Amino acid sequence: MPGIELCRNVAVPGSMLIIGTSGLIGSCLYEALKGDHQVTGTFFSCPQKGLIKLDMTERNQVRQLMEELVPGVVFIPAAMPNVEACEENPGLCYQVNVEGVGYVLEAAAGVGAKIVYFSTDYVFDGAAGPYGEDEPPNPISVYGRAKYAVERRVQQSRSPWLIIRTTVVYGPEQQGKNFVLGLIRRVKQGAVVKVPRDQVGTPTYAPNLCRVVKELVELGEEGIYHVAGPDLLDRYQFALEAAQIFDLDQNLIVPVTTAELGQKAPRPLAAGLKVDKVRARVTTPLTGVREGLREMKRALQQ
């Protein structure tokens, strides 16, 4: 009966699905949302209690999950976000970051769910950051081009959509991959860590990012929002701030240029994101670098 078919596909307000809950941003989102919303999360290769396994490059798996849950909002932090790995394997990068996410967009539109897609300041070329929402993207890496390709697909979706661009995200994380956790681990092992002094950005504390995103979603916002920390600094300065808060030996942190690092993927150097638009919309204050690092230290000690 047409009536029954219609009911089945009505998105339930408040029911939320996070694709990629086992990652840094996904896990913080889950924490931010779970008290007030009914949330389901997925993992891909790192099983975690309570999460459902999903490979978003498998179109049928994605469609089945979406039709089973019929969420009102689908958050998509899931990605292959390793910029070097994307440059080395553009085929896999495209399969995960563009095709896989494309299946999620298609299935979300099929059940009328709102899409919240996580993107990056790597959609810009880094010639003149920090960037506002209205400035034209011009990605310079395989990863950046994949993220921008998806942004354009999201904007053509039949579903309501919100694109969150963020950058240099740090915080407590089970998989320990982010810049600050990597720095702490390596310096504590006595390794010399070379850090670029010419990559400028706006580091973003993950739990703060997710509280802001929650507020935007609850306000029913759509469109593109830049959500990042308020402080503009280069990666070496950021590493020194982290060293101070986490009592690391600063002598082991060595400033270099990006060219000296010999990385495969070109990096946007003058990057970072302007946050005037989000500040004007939400009441949650944006967390600065020192405050974020201190909060992270407290969270890791618990």
Ligand SMILES: NC(=O)c1ccc[n+]([C@@H]2O[C@H](COP(=O)([O-])OP(=O)(O)OC[C@H]3O[C@@H](n4cnc5c(N)ncnc54)[C@H](OP(=O)(O)O)[C@@H]3O)[C@@H](O)[C@H]2O)c1
């Ligand atoms: N971290 C940053 O500094 C930063 C900056 C700007 C933008 N972003 C964007 O923010 C998003 C989240 O970043 P993040 O740092 O949270 O990444 P992350 O920690 O690497 O998490 C990625 C998530 O995607 C999942 N995933 C990977 N392949 C998948 C697949 N084939 N099917 C389904 N799920 C899959 C992972 O699952 P498993 O771990 O279980 O394999 C994980 O849950 C990304 O889109 C990234 O582009 C991040």
